Amino acid sequence: MxxxxxxxxxxxxxxxxxxxxxxxxxxxxxxxxxxxLNRVLAGDIVAHEDIPPFSRSLVDGYAVLxxxxxxxxxxxxxxxxxxGQVRVGxxxxxxxxxGNSVMISTGAMLPDSADGVVMExxxxxxxxxxEVTKPVHRGENICFRGEDIxxxxxxxxxxxKISPFDLGILAALGISNINVFKRTRIxxxxxxxxxxxxxxxxxxxxxxxxxxxxxxxxxxxxxxQCDFLGITxxxxxxxxxxxxxAREYDMILVSGGSSKGERDLVVEVIKALGGExxxxxxxxxxxxxxxxxxxxxxxxxxxxxxxVSCIMVTIRYVLPxxxxxxxxxxxxxxxxxGTLSTNIPSSYGIEEYVRVAIRNTGDGCFITPIxxxxxxISSLSQASGYIIAPEGVEGYEKGEEVEAYLF
Amino acid sequence: MxxxxxxxxxxxxxxxxxxxxxxxxxxxxxxxxxxxLNRVLAGDIVAHEDIPPFSRSLVDGYAVLxxxxxxxxxxxxxxxxxxGQVRVGxxxxxxxxxGNSVMISTGAMLPDSADGVVMExxxxxxxxxxEVTKPVHRGENICFRGEDIxxxxxxxxxxxKISPFDLGILAALGISNINVFKRTRIxxxxxxxxxxxxxxxxxxxxxxxxxxxxxxxxxxxxxxQCDFLGITxxxxxxxxxxxxxAREYDMILVSGGSSKGERDLVVEVIKALGGExxxxxxxxxxxxxxxxxxxxxxxxxxxxxxxVSCIMVTIRYVLPxxxxxxxxxxxxxxxxxGTLSTNIPSSYGIEEYVRVAIRNTGDGCFITPIxxxxxxISSLSQASGYIIAPEGVEGYEKGEEVEAYLF
Numbered sequence: 001m002x003x004x005x006x007x008x009x010x011x012x013x014x015x016x017x018x019x020x021x022x023x024x025x026x027x028x029x030x031x032x033x034x035x036x037l038n039r040v041l042a043g044d045i046v047a048h049e050d051i052p053p054f055s056r057s058l059v060d061g062y063a064v065l066x067x068x069x070x071x072x073x074x075x076x077x078x079x080x081x082x083x084g085q086v087r088v089g090x091x092x093x094x095x096x097x098x099g100n101s102v103m104i105s106t107g108a109m110l111p112d113s114a115d116g117v118v119m120e121x122x123x124x125x126x127x128x129x130x131e132v133t134k135p136v137h138r139g140e141n142i143c144f145r146g147e148d149i150x151x152x153x154x155x156x157x158x159x160x161k162i163s164p165f166d167l168g169i170l171a172a173l174g175i176s177n178i179n180v181f182k183r184t185r186i187x188x189x190x191x192x193x194x195x196x197x198x199x200x201x202x203x204x205x206x207x208x209x210x211x212x213x214x215x216x217x218x219x220x221x222x223x224x225q226c227d228f229l230g231i232t233x234x235x236x237x238x239x240x241x242x243x244x245x246a247r248e249y250d251m252i253l254v255s256g257g258s259s260k261g262e263r264d265l266v267v268e269v270i271k272a273l274g275g276e277x278x279x280x281x282x283x284x285x286x287x288x289x290x291x292x293x294x295x296x297x298x299x300x301x302x303x304x305x306x307x308v309s310c311i312m313v314t315i316r317y318v319l320p321x322x323x324x325x326x327x328x329x330x331x332x333x334x335x336x337x338g339t340l341s342t343n344i345p346s347s348y349g350i351e352e353y354v355r356v357a358i359r360n361t362g363d364g365c366f367i368t369p370i371x372x373x374x375x376x377i378s379s380l381s382q383a384s385g386y387i388i389a390p391e392g393v394e395g396y397e398k399g400e401e402v403e404a405y406l407f
Numbered sequence: 408m409x410x411x412x413x414x415x416x417x418x419x420x421x422x423x424x425x426x427x428x429x430x431x432x433x434x435x436x437x438x439x440x441x442x443x444l445n446r447v448l449a450g451d452i453v454a455h456e457d458i459p460p461f462s463r464s465l466v467d468g469y470a471v472l473x474x475x476x477x478x479x480x481x482x483x484x485x486x487x488x489x490x491g492q493v494r495v496g497x498x499x500x501x502x503x504x505x506g507n508s509v510m511i512s513t514g515a516m517l518p519d520s521a522d523g524v525v526m527e528x529x530x531x532x533x534x535x536x537x538e539v540t541k542p543v544h545r546g547e548n549i550c551f552r553g554e555d556i557x558x559x560x561x562x563x564x565x566x567x568k569i570s571p572f573d574l575g576i577l578a579a580l581g582i583s584n585i586n587v588f589k590r591t592r593i594x595x596x597x598x599x600x601x602x603x604x605x606x607x608x609x610x611x612x613x614x615x616x617x618x619x620x621x622x623x624x625x626x627x628x629x630x631x632q633c634d635f636l637g638i639t640x641x642x643x644x645x646x647x648x649x650x651x652x653a654r655e656y657d658m659i660l661v662s663g664g665s666s667k668g669e670r671d672l673v674v675e676v677i678k679a680l681g682g683e684x685x686x687x688x689x690x691x692x693x694x695x696x697x698x699x700x701x702x703x704x705x706x707x708x709x710x711x712x713x714x715v716s717c718i719m720v721t722i723r724y725v726l727p728x729x730x731x732x733x734x735x736x737x738x739x740x741x742x743x744x745g746t747l748s749t750n751i752p753s754s755y756g757i758e759e760y761v762r763v764a765i766r767n768t769g770d771g772c773f774i775t776p777i778x779x780x781x782x783x784i785s786s787l788s789q790a791s792g793y794i795i796a797p798e799g800v801e802g803y804e805k806g807e808e809v810e811a812y813l814f
Contacts, residue, residue, distance in 0.1 A: 033605070037624045051785075052614055058713075058782060060666050088641070088666060089600030091611035105666035107601055107712060109612040120667075143782045155785060163814075164624035165787035168714055171605045171620040172784055193496030194514055198440070198578045204498035205516040207459060213578040217444045217571035234495070259467050259495060259512040260527075305514060306465075307575055334813070335767065336743055360742065375465060375550045377579055378458075378562060380572040406741070407570075 009281030009288060011391065012316075012351040018278050018292065019321050022299050026181040026327035033170060036162050038223055039180040040327045045156040050146035051172045055110040057086075059141045062101040062123055062130055063114035066140075069132045077124065077131035086111065101130060110142060117141035148172070159329030161223075181327035183225045187246035188216050190231045191239060191266065192256035192305060197231060210377060211255035211310045215303065218314050222322055234262050239269045247296055250325055253318065255303040255310050263289055266302045270295050283391065284351045286374035287313040299325075307377040312353045312386070315407070334406045336385070338365030344396045346389035355383035356404050367404050383407065416688030416695060418798065419723075419758040425685050425699060426728050429706050433588040433734035440577060443569050445630055446587040447734045452563040457553035458579045462517040464493075466548045469508040469530055469537055470521035473547075476539045484531065484538035493518065508537060517549060524548035555579070566736030568630075588734035590632045594653035595623050597638045598646060598673065599663035599712060604638065617784060618662035618717045622710065625721050629729055641669050646676045654703060657732055660725065662710040662717050670696055673709045677702050690798065691758045693781035694720040706732075714784040719760045719793070722814070742810045743792070745772030751803045753796035762790035763811050774811050790814065 010018070028042040057063065064080060072078040084094040085103040092109040096102050101118075102111050110117070115138050122134040149155055155169050162170075162178070170178060190209045198208045209231060216226035227249070232242040234257075246252045257263040267277055275295030282290050286309035291302030301318055303310045336358060346352040355370045367387065372379035385404040389395060396402055417425070435449040464470065471487060479485040491501040492510040499516040503509050508525075509518050517524070523543040531538040556562055562576050569577075569585070577585060597616045605615045616638060623633035634656070639649040641664075653659045664670040674684055682702030689697050693716035698709030708725055710717045743765060753759040762777045774794065779786030792811040796802060803809055 033620060037627060052782070053609065054611060056782070058780065060668075086612075087600070088669070089602075089613055105668065107599070107614075107666065143780055147780070148783045149785050153785075156788065163788070164621045164628065165718070165784065165790075165814075167624050168617045168621040168718075168784045169788060171615055171617045172714075174605050174608070174615055176605050192514070193494070195496075198581050198583050201581070202460065204461060205493075206496055207514075208578055208581055210575045210578045213440060214571045214575040217574050220444060221571065259514065261467075261512065262495070307579075311572070311575075334741070334743075336741075337772070365744070373465065373550055373554070375459070375463070376555045377572065377575045378556050378560075381563065381570070381576060383572075407572075 009283045010279045011283050015279055015282045015292070015317060016320065019317055020324070022294070022321060022324075024324045026184075026325060028179055029182050030177050031180055033167060033176045033178060036167060036170075036178045036180060037164065039162050039178070040223070041156055041158055041160050041162055041166075042179045042181045042327060044154060044158050045170065045173070045175065047149045047151055047153045047155050047173055049173065050151050051149035052143060052145060052147070055142055055144045057104045057106060057108050057110055057117045057141060058143055059117055059119045060106050061104060061117050061119045061141065062132070063096055063104045063111050063117050064101045064132070064136070065096055065098065065114065066116040066136060066138050068099060069118065069135050072132045072135045074133045077133045080130050080132060082128055082130055115139065159327055161328055161330065183223060184250045184322055184325040186219055186224050186226045186251045186253060187249035188212055188226050188228045189242045189246065189252070189254045190256055191234065191242075191254050192231070192262065193234045195231050195256060210307045211303065211305070214307060214311050214377075215253060215255055215314050218311065219318070219322060222319060223326060224322055234265055236265060236269060239265055240273065243269060243273055243295065249298065251298060251321070252295065252300045253303060254301070256305040257289075257302060263291065263302060266291060270300060275300065282313075282317070283349070284353065285347065286353065287316070290317065292317070306374040308372070308374040308380060311380065316353070335403045336365060336406065337401055337403050338367040340396050340398055340400045340402050341366045341368045343398050344369050344387070344389065346393060346395045348394045349391055351391050352389040353386045354389060355379060355386050357382055358384045358404055367402055416690045417686045418690050422686055422689045422699070422724060423727065426724055427731070429701070429728060429731075431731045433591075433732060435586055436589050437584050438587055440574060440583045440585060443574060443577075443585045443587060444571065446569050446585070447630070448563055448565055448567050448569055448573075449586045449588045449734060451561060451565050452577065452580070452582065454556045454558055454560045454562050454580055456580065457558050458556035459550055459552060459554070462549055462551045464511045464513060464515050464517055464524045464548060465550055466524055466526045467513050468511060468524045468526045468548065469539070470503055470511045470518050471508045471523050471525055471539070471543070472503055472505065472521065473523040473543060473545050475506060476525065476542045479539045479542045481540045484540045487537050487539060489535055489537055522546065566734055568735055568737065590630060591657045591729055591732040593626055593631050593633045593658045593660060594656035595619055595633050595635045596649045596653065596659070596661045597663055598641065598649075598661050599638070599669060600641045602638050602663060617714045618710065618712070621714060621718050621784075622660060622662055622721050625718065626725070626729060629726060630733060631729055641672055643672060643676060646672055647680065650676060650680055650702065656705065658705060658728070659702065659707045660710060661708070663712040664696075664709060669712075670698065670709060673698060677707060682707065689720075689724070690756070691760065692754065693760065694723070697724065699724070713781040715779070715781040715787060718787065723760070741813045743772060743813065744808055744810050745774040747803050747805055747807045747809050748773045748775045750805050751776050751794070751796065753800060753802040755801045756798055758798050759796040760793045761796060762786060762793050764789055765791045765811055774809055
């Protein structure tokens, strides 16, 4: 049957393989450390110096030679002469000789010869002497030069998304200009004769543009720069003009086209412009009528019109490609395991994404499906994630342990 | 002993109670929907209309009266006359009368009288008639008016952090200007005679300012606007001047002051400016020397100088207050449960935060502690979270199930 043709969809696995094989070549730029949070590192960072650059005391106390206070105790303290003091921020110029000690603050530079620091609490201060009431082992209360980072250490790898902690490492090394991959620029087009801008009152038969906001913000959260190129009517010239306006972007997303006729127009325009359709339809629910192609060497997605379908395709198929486009290599998804609180029916032969609520209680983690049609956007606000019922599974039973992916 | 005084620290529970009792009064402002991602909603959203605003077909097919096709099957199809068509975006003006049907596209407006839609795949189209080969139940393949959102529904609550899905709901309702709480403005001060700007080469005994970058980016990730007010020397006039410059901010954070003398200066200045110390020291590791006070009605934190201590206090104690300052009420932390892969020793009587690596394998989730001194920032880059060993626990054993908080 002619109408069945678009149902020749690929499996989820095949779709992801196709997406992951799409050639990408992210460009680089330099940003200041103030603007580097969540950007993707474009080159490995190798330490050019030791951190800390000198051995430091971790406590307020006295720098000593460990051998001098072996066996020290409350009833039989070791007596040491105090020959000086190192304050925080000062260069230490004194040495600790046999039988001597140097007063030292937390963070201050350890005198060269010292090999332990006694905490102030384990010392009785006399005039120019101290009684040490507890021994320390070699290196106790010291952070040695290079103990955090050693010169030559490979501290950060290309492809990581820069975290506040990574920025701490870069700051420690004095790296204030950072080589990152450029932000991915994505063109967002809404299509459909029924779609109106949210500032308009939709006349009968028409609805407001939802997908523009959900899709662009899912991608924005992942660091993409999304530009909205407008709502296009279901006509070849209109869709063609929208694509032409998107020519300079790194990726093009067209949402809408719920009906077969509308989808066919998008396919037709991609081909007419010299592009190629890589798949048309994925064997998933919701989200089946997704299109993926290549136009002017750039990836193009045709996203389903129903809001929930559109979101699920964005999360499962567009985001992995965005990660590659922005040069990110760490791809771990966060999942939680929990006990299913009701049965989940699912269709054999199709991969289903079931939105779920996740509830942590004293008795463990409980996962409850939220059943709603793919057009019902309000169902997503209550969901904190989704579970995947793969093609070969006919559903899950109450009480089973399942794995949920977090939104 | 005088030097023991600062050790009279509060428990973690008491510290959080004090922080949670701090009075806050977040202010409101209006932002456009384009800028609303991750902002905190300042008022409940109640739907002023039904979504969808009309009943819609979920498939390409024929709108029918369900009673007309009861018992339809491949070998005994029901014959219906096709009296019209509703395209997507059009107002439906036809009715479906007994024995009739109307051709309809996905997303198109359902004719008033129709109560089911037959998918195109279950229909044989003749000239002006169709043979329906499968019955539908009432409401099948329809998304009814108000099925997503009903007029009067309470769709979003004050205090939520606005997600891409929430933006979809706001878009569906045509709400393009959104009432949110103002961003929290935080002043960040680094203190310490040993601290130099990262663009300087630290002379012997000095180190670069790390905390400025870790702290401000942890808070920035949570939507705060952080301004760095500079590095202040360990002297009353310098610290006083820094506080004065921070007077107009919603919260003041001073990092550094690792040694007792430095911390005392911060306490002294807060008091001298008319402020109040609410606690000085928390019974935790790392992070013990944390200070919390009130100055000019605003919260002030003195954060420990060691980078890891500073980060842990920011995450465990500053972030909960930031959530309240920015009006956020949904406070669920994401945790994962997993099996401990080595023993974790911890001290009885102190709450310990142990950084961990989390690894999901086919055999389940494994949690491995990363042991490092509180001055070792590089240890955090490998950690994906931390576990809490409470005061009353002396450690955990390999193989135990533990709960990890994600960074």
